Amino acid sequence: MHTPKKINDMIYEIDSRDGISTNMPVRIYADKLILEKMLSDRTINQAINVSYLPGIQKYAIILPDGHEGYGFPVGGVAAMDAEDGVISPGGVGYDINCGVRLLRTTLFENDLRPKLKNLIYDLFDSIPTGVGSGSKTRLKNSQLDDVINTGVKWAVDHGYGNKDDIENCEENGCMQKADQNLVSNKAYKRGIPQLGSLGSGNHFLEIQKVDEIYDEHAAQIMGIAKNQITVLTHCGSRGFGHQICSDYLKISTQALSKYRINLRDKELACVPNNSDEGESYRKAMFAALNFAWCNRQMITYWTRKSFEKIFRQSEEDLEMDLIYDVSHNIAKIENHTVNNRLKPLVVHRKGATRALPAHHDALPAKYKNIGQPVFIPGSMGTASWILLGGKNSMDLSFGSTAHGAGRILSRTRARHNYTKSQVQKFLNDRGIFIKSRTSNGIVEETPHAYKDVDKIVNVSHNLNIATKVARLIPIGVIKG
């Protein structure tokens, strides 16, 4: 059993290097209480396994929301040398480019309350939700090719948004060099009917109000004030990305012996980043990234239409600007400083949000001087947060922070311990109206199944990885 060594109140480390193997230490960013939870399951052991992957740099990182995942923990970062290291489908996860985006509005809570139910029903009607849910748009194969190659831009070019939407996405909502020829027919078949759908599980669309502002200057730049209404959308690449992950896990597993890679856990299947298989996975994974960005953009379009209809206001009046869109599950090559040398790394963020500090090249002009907006959703009954990438993110976490509250109860345990009416009462008591496709969808996502998001955010804030801008609280939710 490995006992984490305390570096300070928020940083713990496990260093199991023996001078022979080429592993790196594990870094855990957490407070004492959060750390204890992690010690009770396989989270830390999974990170130790990751720390032995070929070419890993500095340390395998567990963020404060870290919990067990497929091979790699969810809520973690692993950065590999782009020349000598590996790339791993499990380091991104099944839901490639699951992510969140936040819209502002000119409405305040008083404007919203009288029309809340109408709005939620209208959103539920216009945005497909649930497992296997299909979209209203029927794409042709060639149109999916375009989505794969252009991401958010496809949606904007087809009337589902504006130029500013592109600018305010991580990577402008499109990774270059995605390749449709490396995506299986099976993935095409699953993806075609699903572009523009929310999905199920913890995916949701939430109407919120700004509860409290912590950084007035940043809030002003984002166009939000206390009690103002915002909309948070959380979804990913649906069956399309899921199939791509499955396909390349299989390919990676089969290639292990060819590249003489030994793993502590089969689920960490990986290939050299610069091998044919590595290049193929990256280009197929990029296809799913672009699909997901386009997906969120189409949902944004229907969200704006619903608001315009229910509030009988124009696009110009509602000013539903996209504040930003961030990915939670992604791997890409970024330059980072290791041992005082800037070099390209394959940064795997699995349940982790990019959190670039002010003045970083990749930031749009609007955020250049303050840093990258980061959104951390809590559970459906509790707060979500807006943060800004902080000064220490590049040194501590390869420019990353947490992505959510992190589960403490499994879905099965949640179903066992709570009923639909209990959860609905809990939400109702807090003035939250929910419309869900299924009862299980409500019970499994009960706020009791999640850690306290405020505590997760405090760790990030205190370490100056990403700092507080505003706390948001939910008013209405739609989900699968």
Place this chain on the structure above:
DNA sequence: ATGTGC
């Protein structure tokens, strides 16, 4: 997360 399990 997911046409939810070999």
